[in-house]
Amino acid sequence: MDITLSDVSRPGRLAAPDEGISAEELALAARNHGMPLEALRYDVTPAGLHYLLIHYDIPYAEEASWRVVVDGLVGTPLELDLAALRALPRRTVRVTMECAGNGRARLLPRPVSQPWLVEAVGTAEWTGVALRDVLAAAGVDPAAVEVVFTGADHGVERGVEQDYQRSLPVGEALGEDVLLAYEMNGAPLLPQHGFPLRLVVPGWYGMAHVKWLRQITLTATPFTGFQQVVAYRMRQSADDPGEPVTRIAPRALLAPPGFPDFMSRARVVRPGPVLLEGRAWSGRAPVESVEVSVDGGETWAAAELAPADGHRWAWRRFTYTWDAAPGQHLLTARATDAEGGVQPVDQPWNRGGFANNAVQLVPVACLD
Numbered sequence: 194m195d196i197t198l199s200d201v202s203r204p205g206r207l208a209a210p211d212e213g214i215s216a217e218e219l220a221l222a223a224r225n226h227g228m229p230l231e232a233l234r235y236d237v238t239p240a241g242l243h244y245l246l247i248h249y250d251i252p253y254a255e256e257a258s259w260r261v262v263v264d265g266l267v268g269t270p271l272e273l274d275l276a277a278l279r280a281l282p283r284r285t286v287r288v289t290m291e292c293a294g295n296g297r298a299r300l301l302p303r304p305v306s307q308p309w310l311v312e313a314v315g316t317a318e319w320t321g322v323a324l325r326d327v328l329a330a331a332g333v334d335p336a337a338v339e340v341v342f343t344g345a346d347h348g349v350e351r352g353v354e355q356d357y358q359r360s361l362p363v364g365e366a367l368g369e370d371v372l373l374a375y376e377m378n379g380a381p382l383l384p385q386h387g388f389p390l391r392l393v394v395p396g397w398y399g400m401a402h403v404k405w406l407r408q409i410t411l412t413a414t415p416f417t418g419f420q421q422v423v424a425y426r427m428r429q430s431a432d433d434p435g436e437p438v439t440r441i442a443p444r445a446l447l448a449p450p451g452f453p454d455f456m457s458r459a460r461v462v463r464p465g466p467v468l469l470e471g472r473a474w475s476g477r478a479p480v481e482s483v484e485v486s487v488d489g490g491e492t493w494a495a496a497e498l499a500p501a502d503g504h505r506w507a508w509r510r511f512t513y514t515w516d517a518a519p520g521q522h523l524l525t526a527r528a529t530d531a532e533g534g535v536q537p538v539d540q541p542w543n544r545g546g547f548a549n550n551a552v553q554l555v556p557v558a559c560l561d
Contacts, residue, residue: 197352198349198352198353198354199352201349202349202350202351202352202353203351203352204351204352204431205304205305205306205351205431205544205545206304206305207302207303207304207305207544208302208303208304208305209302210301210302212303214298214308215305217305218305218306218307218308221306221307221308222307222308224247225244225245225246225247225307226244226245227244227309227310227311227312227313227314228242228243228244228312228313228314228315229242229312230311230312230446230447230448230449231448231449232315233446233447233448233470233471233472234448234470235316236316236507236510237287237316237317237318237378238315238316238317239378240317240377240378240380240383240386242315243290243315243316243317243377243386244290244291244292244312244313244314244315244399245385245386246292246294246307246313246399247346247385248346248348248350248357249346249347249348249357250346250347250348251346251384251385251405252344252345252346252347252405254345254384254388254389254405256275256381256388256389259274259275259389259390259407260272260273260274260407261273261278261373261390261406261407261408261409262407262408262409263327263328263331263408263409263410264408264409264410264411265337265341265410265411265412266333266334266336266337266411266412266413267328267331267332267333267334267337267411268331268332268333268334269330269331269332270331271327271330271331273327275375275389275390278321278322278327278373278375278390279322279375281322281326281327282322282323282326283320283321283322284320284321284322284323284370284372285318285319285320286318286319286370286372286393286395286506287316287317287318287319287504287506287507288316288317288318288319288370288393288395288506288507289314289315289316289441289472289474289476289506289507289508290314290315290316290317290393290399290402291313291314291398291399291441291444291474291476292307292309292313292314292398292399292400293398293399293400293425293438293547293548294306294307294309294313294545294546294547294549295309295311295312295313295314295549295550296309296310296311296540296546296549296550296551297309297545297546297547297549298310298546299311299540299549299551300540300542300546300549301542303546304544304545304546306545306546311446311553313399314444314446316472316507316508317377317378318377318378318379319372319374319376319377319393320372320374320375320376320377320379321372321373321374321375321376321390321393322372322373323369323370323371323372323373324340324366324367324371324372324373324392324409325366325367325368325369325371327373327409328340328366328367328409328411333363333411334411336413337363337411337412337413338362338363338412338413338414338415339360339361339362339363339411339412339414339415339416340360340361340362340363340366340409340410340411340412341358341359341360341408341409341410341411341412341416341418342358342359342360342361342392342403342406342408342409343356343357343358343403343406343407343408343409343410344356344357344358344403344404344405344406344407345405345406345407346404346405350419350424351419351423353419353423355418355419355420357403357404357420358403358416358418358419358420358421359400359401359403359416359418359420359421360412360415360416360418360421361394361401363411365394368394368395370395370505370506371392371393371394371395372392372393373390373391373392373393373406374387374390374391374392374393375389375390386404387402387404387405387406388405390405390406390407391403391404391405391406392404392406395476395505395506396440396441396476396477396506397439397440397441397476398425398438398439398440398441398476398547398548400420400424400425400438401439421437424545425437425438425545425547426438426545426547427543427545427547427548428543428544428545429542429543429544430544431544433544435543435544438545438547438548440476440477441474441475441476441477441548442475442476442477442534442536442548442550443473443474443475443477443480443528443529443530443534443535443536443550444473444474444475444528444536444550445471445472445473445483445511445526445527445528445536445552445553446471446472446473446526446553447469447470447471447485447524447525447526447553447555448469448470448471448472449555450462450467450468450469450515450524450555450557451463451467451557459556459557459558460555460556460557460558461557461558461559461560462517462557462558462559462560463517463559463560463561464517464518464519464559464561465516465517466514466515466516466517467514467515467516467517468512468513468514468515469485469496469512469513469514469515469524469526470510470511470512470513471483471510471511471526472508472509472510472511473498473508473509473511473526473528474507474508474509474528475528475530475534476506477530477532477534478530478531478532478534479501479505479530479531480498480509480528480529480530480531481529481530481531482495482496482498482528482529483495483496483498483511483526483527483528483529484496484526484527484529485511485513485515485524485525485526486523486524486525486526486527487515487517487522487523487524488522488523489523489525489554490523490525490538490552493527494513496511496512496513496526497511497512497513498510498511499511499512511526517557517559518559519559519560519561520558520559521556521557521558521559522556522557522558522559523554523555523556523557524554524555524556524557525552525553525554525555526552526553527552536550536551536552537550537551537552538551538552539551
């Protein structure tokens, strides 16, 4: 009996109404991980706490032999090792990165995939060379419309064997903060975060930040690879072409107050003033305000928003002092950005579970 890739890689699907998380989803959740929400208290997320999503395998890489090729519509094709990249001007950018599927597991019906709640986020200081410096050295042909990035991770998805590949329009790729990064938080990249080289595209969801980068190709036509035109689309049905997932929608998350129950993670606080704090971000425009509710969204109050301190692409801390009274409470927060984008209380549904920025709900018991 012949076996094909479609026998081992099934189409995407939605969970049945009463279907629990599957063993396959649990395996994904064990392999990938979110950021513990108490880590929202750090301005910069320690590397081991930063969220992680690995599509296929972590490639084994040796820095001495690693090369990245720049080809396609360029005047001078390049093959660069890490020493050549490090010889170029260094740039460090603080970036909040969020998985496009963050919040997926809260949708009904639930798209069957990595079952994120709200923890698929982290903020790091990425150091490397500006991509536009490398492209300038290669010489971009005026006919080029997109830049295709190819990673070393290889696998099969929905029956399609592939290297992980994504593209950006040339104009986006030439942004001053788009990096070929070789350091995270002042140290060499960890293997799971793309060692020895990865792309960092501030403001875009994580699927754009190609890890284990080995090839950069300029093309005269839009890229039509799987991760661009099949995955990461906002669809209402399987045959809907959908809209591409691009920049991060505004979101605010609360660091859990008080202390938790081990199993349920339900929070417990004592009566009196309780400092509520969290982080807010948007890849579309700077965050302008954050509101907090302690009654499940029936009423809202303005939180105090910390200065951005020049970090355009990083989250901002917010605080609010809550006078907690005995009883059950439902806490939430919502961000508004400079384009008027506001987090929804009820999330519009899409088949892939992408860009789900509905407000977080934090049940809290206040005990005497």
